[in-house]
Amino acid sequence: MEVSKSALASFEYDRILELLVPLCFCPATQERARALLPLAPGTLPLHLEVMRELRDLIRFDGDIPFGEFPDLRPVLEVLRLPSVRLSLEEAQKVYRFLLMSQGIRHFLKERGVEKKYPRISSLYFRNIQDFSGFLRYAERILSQDGQVLDTASEKLWNIRRRKEEVQSRIVEVLHRILQDSRITRYLQEPLYTLRKGRYVLPVKAQFRNMLRGFVVDCSSSGSTLFIEPWAVAELANELEVLETLEEEEVSRILFAFTEKLRPLFSALRETFEGLVELDLLRAKVKLGERWKGEIPEVGGETLRIREGRHPLLFERAVPFDLEVSGDRSIVVVSGPNGGGKTVLVKALALLVTLTFSGIPVPLARGSSIPLYDYLFVDIGDHQDLESSLSTFTSRMVLLRAALQKAGPRSLFLIDELGAGTDPHEGAALGIALLEYLKKRGTTCIATTHLPALREYALRGEGVLPASLAFDPDTLQPTYCLVVGSVEGSYGITIAERVGLPQEVIQGARQVLRREEVAFNELLLSLSREREEMRKKLGELRERLAELEKREEEVQVLRKALEEERRRLTRTLREEWEARLREREKEIARLVGELRRSRELDEEKYGELREILREERQWLEGLKEEREEPQEFQAGDQVFVDPLGRGVVLEVDTKKGEVLVAVGERRVRVAPERLRKEEKKGVPQEPPQTPITTFALRERITNEVTIRALKAEEALAVLERYLDRAILAGFTTVYVIHGKGEGKLRRVTHEFLRSHPYVQEFRPGRPEEGGLGVTVVTLRT
Template sequence: MNDKALMTLEYDKIILRLTEAAATSLGKEEASKLRPSANLAEVRRRLAATDEAVRAVALKGVPPFGGITDVRPSLGRAKLGGVLGPSELADIAGLIMGSRRIRKYMAAVNDEIDIPLLSDLCEPLIDAKPIEDEIRRCIDEQGEVMDAASPELASIRRDIRIYADRAREKLDSLIRSSSVQKMLQDVLVTMRGDRYVIPVKQEYRSHFGGIVHDTSGSGATLFIEPEAVVQMNNKLRELKLREQDEIERILRRLSGLVGEKAELLASDAESLGYIDFIFAKAALADSMFATLPEVNGDGELRLKRARHPLIDPKRVVPIDVELGGAYSAIIVTGPNTGGKTVSLKTVGLLSLMAMSGLFIPADDGSRMCVFDGIYADIGDEQSIEQSLSTFSSHMTNLIGMLGQVTSRSLVLLDELGAGTDPAEGSALAIAILEHLHRIGCRILATTHYSELKAYAYNREGIINASMEFDVATLRPTYRLLVGVPGRSNAFAIAERLGLPRSIIEHARGQVSEEELKVDSMIASLERDRRLAESERQTAERLRKEIESLRQQLEDERFKFQEQKAKLLEDARDEARQAVAKARREAEEIIADLRRMAMEEGASLKEHKLIEARKRLEDSVPDPVAKPRRTGHGKESRIEAGDEVKVFSLGGQKGHVVELAGGEALVQLGILKMKVPLSDLEAVRKSASAAPARTPVNVTTVRRSREDVRTELDLRGATLDEALVETDRFLDEAFLANLGTVYIIHGKGTGALRTGIQEFLRKHKHVKSYRLGNYGEGGAGVTVAELK
């Protein structure tokens, strides 16, 4: 990628913001190395990784990168057998802990959404928790070796405390003496070189034995270690040396543990840094309100409401740009400070960002091209030291890029041909544009020359554009208008500012007739554009009003359907109550008949009583189907492979296997059933038009409440036959939403009853079961309650 273009388009400022968004030094290092790629597959992979990070943050929040530092130098020394310090080991424990947290975070995200690229980055991270635990056991959060690191260290430090207390107590008793206090500069015990001393006035040196360790700056005070504590201090010194030796041994042991895994831990550090870098891209996208662009290698570029990322979002004016379709070059004209240069930089910088795997600050649906090079000649780069004029500097840049540009390049030219005689400058600008156009690259150029407007108007594949200027306010609007060349506003501005009309008319007379015609044509085009824009806004307003009215009608229709359903439900509730009353009366009659039959020695067939009860149950009206919304007036076409909800089954979800007429074959768990299309609502469209794969060993069931019985008579069947029939019967009853079913197996030897009840105990649709009560068939019938 052209380094000069990166500097001109301020790509380094985007990298700086990306670096600041990284949470770790490892991530910042990765971010600082980011450069655009000209490889389409690589760009897509980079953008896919950023998209995964954006979705992960939206789902689970920012990942926990705390504690992760760059420990690669320490790991390198440990690998070579070096002894690491306590703080270095604590940092390595922090890296291991951070790695474990990131793995846990990614696993939680991966349970809900697919993040293949991030998962692949986490896959090689090792589990070194035993090393972390051992370091944590020996070293505290302040980077100090703890007493618990070894029994020997704990014993040594205990002795150190004992001897230190004894030395202090001895010196405290000495300085409390009134005869001694007059010889001391200060009544206190201090330390010099890890040895306890007291500050003695110089003239009383002979009154104390022991060792002089230090003197004050003036020489008036001597820091003396009295003879009484010399042995104690010697013992303390010996214990301190033993303590250092033991700490050295502990650190060497821990460093050895780290050294065994040094290469793997260094690889983990790099992986974690790269993961942090990817999430930094997600954080940058969030701060810029950026979106994921589509990318291609066909030279097509379409930006929707693109904003320059380095301009205050409250002030930036979005632009729409298309290149690579009907035209491959845009010639932008307009007044100075109108935003032409910003438009060029916006296109160039957003292209660099997309090629770097960064989201771009533009609306959804924007398309970016992966160019093999981006070349920019923007700004006045004249140099006094090199004696280069404005024109010369532009020519130098152009000559440098002309030898590198290909058909897959993007060329950005600001003020093409400026800095020399207008006639020669415009001719040279046209020649340069013609050369680049023949190469086939994508071009975005700005100019003040009216000759280039005519050139773009007559040349296929090149289109005019301009920066809008409001003559009424004498201010640019910074809006890019593609298809409309810029017109001169000098006369209008001069007149608004108060220049005498006679001077303005004289100036108009100096302008050629052809230029006046061009200016008049541009003014006409601008009026037409404003009129079209006004009509578009009116049409948009009317569309929104119609949509609002349609929504109101839909809401009213839904309320009406709800009221209708409620009235029908109330009526059917009354009917059900009447039937329930009749059922109770019938049960009483049946009970009376049975009692009479028993008293008279007669017998009644239990299954006939059950059939009578079923006829009563069938007389209960079905519940009224609740109305449902129609998808806001849009046809929700159901296709094979779609995930759907079945309303008659309480909104249970399934997948459409195939369509036949007005019905769909729907896969519900291990079952398939045919359902009317009117009873379905699409939940999620399938990724392709291919029908859903049909699992093996499934049972196809046609839902039909009228065909489903509430009792199953198994008398005379073998146990194996009975179990098959019972399983089929329970599936049908479950799909028909039956709450209670009756299985007639008779009394006999009880073997069939035992087998049936053992089967019911394990069946997934059965909530509970019991023998029939008096009047239900007794021990000859099993009553099952379904889930």
């Protein structure tokens, strides 16, 4: 999207970039962040899909482990030049970079991101090359603190051992001298020190000739001479030779390091560029998280803002809704001074520009932004003293150039349209400009104080009036955008409120035309009515919410009573069954005895059987009422345990599964985990493509701790966790059971062998926790 640098500065786009820079790890990424510009409409949709995948990866699989990210640009410049070696600092940068890139490769592989996030994997993750072979070589050469290791070569090892021996001998000689009482009486203090890289003793100046050696330095007062004894000097000279040899050997090792790295130049550059771009994408996601940003849909003909906020104000800003479609592409916003019109224009400019820059913005879901080719923003004072241009002239010059690019895929945001010149001429120019843009299908949002433009907004065809609301009682702006109405400037009313003399106020009202006074009074009256309606609407909403809450309470109570009724019926039935069985046994025993004694009265026997039959029928009537199994079909609104509300997409009767859209994720669940909900309003449309956004009620990570639990408790926790992990889309999870005596580990392994969700499991590697952790691979 094309937008001028002066326009970007006018709505503080550069301040957003300054917030983005500290979130980048690499200096090269920070430079790119400072120079970030909106993308072209053709590349934006794919870029936003990549941003959605990266946002989901960070949310559900963890943040990318960048850590320390050194700038490899100087290293790459050296590798371009033959026969030029890397310095020790540059070699250490390469080593740290390769450690970081291998750590990221391991992170991505462990979480199986290639299958879950295909777009970002193909564009960025595959650019991260495998340098494991060179890393093994580098680990023998360089240490973590940036030094060349003794193991880099046998010669270096021998030189350093010899240095240690010489340094030990120097210290021994100095200690022997300091233990000699004949010498210590000539010293200022019985110790040795380093001066100009030489080991010296502090000798009193008057005893210069009492110690054989070389004067290396003296104190500022001249009372102390720092003398290197002859016996030490010879050893120190040998040490200097060894240090020179060490430097030469280190230089040779770094040259060999450079030559071994040079064939990997292309792979190193590709990996560095890919990680820099990934670092920038991650910074965008993190910046969006600060203001709970969303990535709106792009494309279409309608600019739709839901709960939009100015990113720099965020929670302090009053959210606004605005929808501008093709048939009403012109919006004229009126309102009082200080009501927030300029903030609204800046917020719109930032929301559109940041979306085109790939940064999540403070919007609600349901927002959409067309793929604009050109954005024109006119905010503030454009006075140019050097060119002798007034504010109005400067605005007209900028507008002249912008109108040449006006079209259906252009967005014009103009603050204080018609200002800076005679109000009548300014209003006439403003109306003509809006008509010009309307004919070309250009979307334009303009703010104004001019009455003629407000009237045009109310009466013009294809023009949408809007205003920043004003509290008529307190005479204070509410900063709420009200679409479909106009609002006066209330300059005289505000001036009276702040205490200007009544003589000035009355004089102003006399100068103002009667029609304008009446119009402003009408607007004030409408504002009062609108405010009353808003309050009543708020009260109605509160009452409706209270009724809905009470209805939910009634439903809960009704369900509890129904459960209690079933429980009592079940208890009563069980008691009567037991009593009936006892009576049947007793009657059978008595009948047997009577038959044996030939005293059985068949008529009495029939009566007893009839009584038992009636009691059995009555008992059958107490059977627990069982709910009929619910049947589902596409479009049903349901509650999914434990994920929340969703919409049924399809029912697979053969497999006994139901495909449900929960938020922006599709999941397959058993019918038993669903509960139908009454439809409220228009049914939610199922998403057309499976989007990976997935929000659980409680945060589910890829590890569960069962350490110190009893076996039964641990298995119960593990069973619940695996249910949630499989729904959350994890492929690898970590069960932390601790080492101890190994009993909990054995119980866990026996449980995992027979679990249907588990594909395989293994003990953790040393860096993963060893025998105290079991790594589980879940079925996809």
